Amino acid sequence: MVNTYRSALFVSAAALLSLLTACGDGGDSASAPRTLPGTAAPATTDGTTAASSVEPTATAATPSPATSRPGTPGRSDRCHTSELEATLGRNDPGAGQENFPVILTNTSSRTCIVHGYPGAAFVDASGRQLGPDPERTPGTPATVKLAPGQNAWSGITFSNPEISGARTANPDALLVTPPDERDPLKVSWSAGEVPVSGNESTVSVTPFDRGPGS
Secondary structure (H helix, E strand, C coil), X not given: CHHHHHHXXXXXXXXXXXXXXXXXXXXXXXXXCCCCCXXXXXXXXCCCCCEEECCCCCHHXXXXXXXXXXXXXXXXXXXXXXXXXXXXXXXXXECXXXXXXXXXEECCCCCEEEECCCXXXXXXXXCCECCCCCEECXXXXXXXXECCCCEEEEEEEEECHHHHCCEEECCCEEXXXXXXCCCCEEEECCCCCEEEECCCCCEEECCCEEXXXX
16 A cells, blocks of 8 residues: 555656656747848948838738737837838848838828838739748847838848749738728738748748838
């Protein structure tokens, strides 16, 4: 009877130790951000493609509430879609990567805040999404205060399909949704094919940062 009790006690202790070890694993996995070659920073204050507000047609263009951190100023006086214009900057390729800056300009008469990642989706002429939702690059979003006429930018990055061999599609537009907003801005896409599946087909987005006109 005593031996049975001791065996049960040993098994319970071993199970508890295993549980504690499992809870501690992976805690540092997100601490080392992945670095991407090249840069998507805008080269000029002017984008290459004008944008207009449209109704959401792709789920990837509607961000989750996590695009801004709770308690940040962006929650109360954030820039709304109707107050912004989106433009696409020039590609800045490097090391097999295609890097496009997406620039949001405050077109309203008030100062507002952008904080977080954009929602983004490539779509065809009928509004159908092409490829999966872009992934967010690791990083801490900055709180960007935009006076009227100032801008913020986020980078759209993917591997050159001719090098990666990914399956591609030629989008009609890129839908960009400002952080914590539900209505996207439609940016015409004339930069050629983008990866949608297969080898190295991931499209990445960076958090918004202060633009060259801010």
